[in-house]
Amino acid sequence: MPPGSSRRIGLNATQDRALLKSTMSERVSRERLLVADAVLVAVAHKQFLRRDFPISAEARPGRLFRGRQVAAQSRGVARCRDERLTSFGARIFRAVRKSHEPERAYAPAREDRVVSGELVSVVIPTYNRAGLIARAIDSVLAQTHQTLEVVVVDDGSTDRTAELIKTRYGAEPRVRYLTQTNQGVSAARNRGLGAARGEYVALLDSDDVWKPWKLELQLCCFRAVPEAGMVWTDMEAIGPDGNSISRRYLRTMYQNSYRWFPETSGLFADSRSLAEVCPQVNAPSPGARLYWGDIYSQMIMGNLVHTSTVLLRRERLEQVRGFNEALKVSGEDYDFHLRTCREGPVAFADVSSIEYQVGRPDQLTQPVYAIHMARNFLATIAPALERDRERIRLPASMLAAVQAFAHGWIGMEHLELGEHAQARSYLRRSLHYCGWQPKIWVVYALSMTPPSMVRIVMRQLRRINRKLREFADR
Numbered sequence: 001m002p003p004g005s006s007r008r009i010g011l012n013a014t015q016d017r018a019l020l021k022s023t024m025s026e027r028v029s030r031e032r033l034l035v036a037d038a039v040l041v042a043v044a045h046k047q048f049l050r051r052d053f054p055i056s057a058e059a060r061p062g063r064l065f066r067g068r069q070v071a072a073q074s075r076g077v078a079r080c081r082d083e084r085l086t087s088f089g090a091r092i093f094r095a096v097r098k099s100h101e102p103e104r105a106y107a108p109a110r111e112d113r114v115v116s117g118e119l120v121s122v123v124i125p126t127y128n129r130a131g132l133i134a135r136a137i138d139s140v141l142a143q144t145h146q147t148l149e150v151v152v153v154d155d156g157s158t159d160r161t162a163e164l165i166k167t168r169y170g171a172e173p174r175v176r177y178l179t180q181t182n183q184g185v186s187a188a189r190n191r192g193l194g195a196a197r198g199e200y201v202a203l204l205d206s207d208d209v210w211k212p213w214k215l216e217l218q219l220c221c222f223r224a225v226p227e228a229g230m231v232w233t234d235m236e237a238i239g240p241d242g243n244s245i246s247r248r249y250l251r252t253m254y255q256n257s258y259r260w261f262p263e264t265s266g267l268f269a270d271s272r273s274l275a276e277v278c279p280q281v282n283a284p285s286p287g288a289r290l291y292w293g294d295i296y297s298q299m300i301m302g303n304l305v306h307t308s309t310v311l312l313r314r315e316r317l318e319q320v321r322g323f324n325e326a327l328k329v330s331g332e333d334y335d336f337h338l339r340t341c342r343e344g345p346v347a348f349a350d351v352s353s354i355e356y357q358v359g360r361p362d363q364l365t366q367p368v369y370a371i372h373m374a375r376n377f378l379a380t381i382a383p384a385l386e387r388d389r390e391r392i393r394l395p396a397s398m399l400a401a402v403q404a405f406a407h408g409w410i411g412m413e414h415l416e417l418g419e420h421a422q423a424r425s426y427l428r429r430s431l432h433y434c435g436w437q438p439k440i441w442v443v444y445a446l447s448m449t450p451p452s453m454v455r456i457v458m459r460q461l462r463r464i465n466r467k468l469r470e471f472a473d474r
Contacts, residue, residue, distance in 0.1 A: 120148040123192030126206035130160040133206040145215040153192040156182030186323035208308040214353040218311040220278030228347040229316025233309040236352040257302025269293035285351040292347035303334035319343040330369040331376030371413040378406040404433035
């Protein structure tokens with residue numbers, strides 16, 4: 001036996017041979033003992049190379065891994081126990097499996113994820129929302145589809161979130177509570193996605209609320225359209241006072257994207273009546289339809305998907321892999337949904353399945369975060385256009401328009417922040433892509449004026465824009 005072979009697989013040759021001698025007849029020849037020793041090493045070495053035993057995913061928060069992977073760190077080589085085993089097979093299996101069993105990670109091994117009954121994992125990231133998160137969790141637990149789990153990821157809250165979860169849901173086996181230092185919403189979502197065990201995965205923000213039939217409806221949609229990897233829906237907007245602001249808010253919130261596609265039927269290749277797809281769900285939207293198809297090209301024009309309405313198949317999630325943590329603060333969801341659509345067909349149920357909270361000062365859609373959203377928008381479409389230009393089925397005028405919009409958006413946000421030089425740089429690039437933009441020309445001229453004048457004009461522009469939105473919501 002070559003020197004060092006037994007050490008490589010964690011077996012002590014001297015001890016093994018002594019144990020074998022004690023369990024074998026005294027009449028066993030020296031030659032047979034040497035053969036047994038060689039077989040022991042050879043079989044264990046083969047198992048080591050094949051790795052035919054469960055190995056969990058790598059344990060590093062903030063990153064999603066697929067399938068079976070070897071963990072970054074294992075427990076190290078374990079010695080065989082000092083017990084007499086008469087079976088070579090049992091001895092080899094125990095030694096090899098123990099030697100390479102890694103520490104448990106937050107992402108369970110694939111064997112742990114195979115659960116029957118259409119288990120849905122619901123990932124809820126949260127940060128200092130102890131006063132709101134219970135409503136979100138309760139809306140999940142009240143679903144008509146009851147085969148589910150809730151994975152709450154606390155991104156370093158300093159309020160009473162931990163105490164509330166322990167007191168209210170400590171005895172609820174379907175609620176799991178994970179904590180981490182503050183790393184941002186993308187890292188928190190990725191931590192939850194890594195811990196999810198369901199065949200389907202849903203995302204819910206901690207200040208939003210689901211309607212009771214949401215999951216049941218979306219699972220019906222998946223059965224009707226097996227090729228779809230994601231189903232999302234419309235949403236109802238709820239103001240700070242709890243009253244409904246808009247029954248159909250998706251097109252209002254994402255108006256810069258949906259303005260290119262006035263009719264939903266123009267987005268998708270196929271559709272069916274939702275009443276046919278899921279007759280047992282009495283969703284309050286007569287005539288609503290389920291649409292599906294490949295919309296990767298259309299998604300280049302902007303985000304069409306709201307995260308809290310999404311339900312994903314695990315297969316699609318493993319292709320997408322998770323949220324891009326390099327996109328900080330706000331606007332990271334567009335990149336995720338664009339990559340989801342890139343991997344294949346998706347579906348849209350034209351009914352409001354959630355209550356979306358608007359007007360809260362801690363929301364990442366507030367104007368203070370607009371510069372980050374604008375930068376992340378450009379950071380999302382630029383590589384997609386470079387990589388998939390041949391695949392994207394849009395006219396050149398639309399591609400030029402979306403790039404002009406991206407640069408113009410960043411330029412206007414820089415101007416609002418008083419950064420006039422940076423503003424002019426992005427505004428010039430916007431005009432390079434599309435020269436006929438009266439609004440951008442006005443803003444560019446403003447960038448040459450004193451900051452006080454800029455603030456007055458920009459305030460008036462925002463006021464006009466707000467009035468136009470209110471008129472559109474009626």
